[in-house]
Amino acid sequence: MADAFGQMLLDGTGPEIIERDDGFVDAAKIGYFAPIARWPAVERRALRWVRGRVLDAGVGAGRAALELQRRGRSVVAIDVSAGAVEVARGRGVRDVRLLAFEEVDESLGRFDTIVMFGNNFGLFGSPSKARRSLRRLRPLADRIVAGSNDPYTTGDPAHLAYQERNRKRGRMPGQLRLRIRYRDLIGPWFDYLIVSPDEMATIVEGTQWRIRTLLEESGSGYYVAVLE
């Protein structure tokens, strides 16, 4: 499959065209290069929960990893996109690896914090994969700081119809199946899980993780959860 996402980051322009498996397309200005002043306020606030040795899961163009390095953290960054790895490395992220989130294991060492900014709780993919990953990560990290978007803050009929379609298929309402389109490149389909705080609490139950605190962005469905 083509690395549409990576090529988009290599070119650095965007917009990011995302196609959902019901045919819905969206084109959004890319935030992957945003300096901290243009981050969601809730991610700036979340930085004080990020301590010690850090895993940046889904590094993208490196905005979080670079800021954390600047603050003296030791960061290991991963991404499944070769283009993202190249861009993040080129921008100064010191330790970036081409690795899927599901493949994180003890070979990377222990982490104090796993950071999943930019909605990257989504990388857990599905509730069952999320529970499996959380159990696997339990001995590898003390804390996860992850952003998600409450899927129930939308009133958009197209999104509500998609949530209903998911329910009928036995999927979580916010379990998106997406792919990136960039120019003539079509990326692979992937699952991306967006959940409400309540749904997140249900998912983590029994995994030996719990939600320590929720940081909510006012006027938006975006929030950052601190799991311990």
Add this chain to the structure above:
Amino acid sequence: MADAFGQMLLDGTGPEIIERDDGFVDAAKIGYFAPIARWPAVERRALRWVRGRVLDAGVGAGRAALELQRRGRSVVAIDVSAGAVEVARGRGVRDVRLLAFEEVDESLGRFDTIVMFGNNFGLFGSPSKARRSLRRLRPLADRIVAGSNDPYTTGDPAHLAYQERNRKRGRMPGQLRLRIRYRDLIGPWFDYLIVSPDEMATIVEGTQWRIRTLLEESGSGYYVAVLE
């Protein structure tokens, strides 16, 4: 087929997501509502060639029709998109009809000028359809003022590969096959013909039309041809 284009105009936001039949996608800020100050300079210059009773072919959101009405022209506007017709009418275009360009006939009356701004020479679709339409329009209009984009000003490998693919299929290099994607709506595939000035001259040969003048936009491949 869904009126993706029309719904985009009804919502008024964009960006416009265009998919080409080789899978290339592009998302561009929409210019359909642009006031005259933000038109391509060459279209502003072309206004002095637009006289008398005018057919606006492919009215979109009505930017050209509204400006021409303001200048005292009598305008009949057409579009194949019901949403576009609704938007143009709502914005004040007095005579807008849901009609394909190929269906223009003497029932609309005679025109002094047919206006095809915003690259709308493309509505001719293909060289053979263009010649057929030009012959049909000969007794119906004195002048056509049409914008196109020289396909050979690009150095983009993806576009050059598409042009080569077209050549191999016996199509003109700039004969694009496109559809509009908007949210969950997928518009119908349509041919959209972009040609160099030389190619346009070849197409009009033998149709009793000729290129009276070419207005070229500096620093871009966009130009407006005046046919008589």
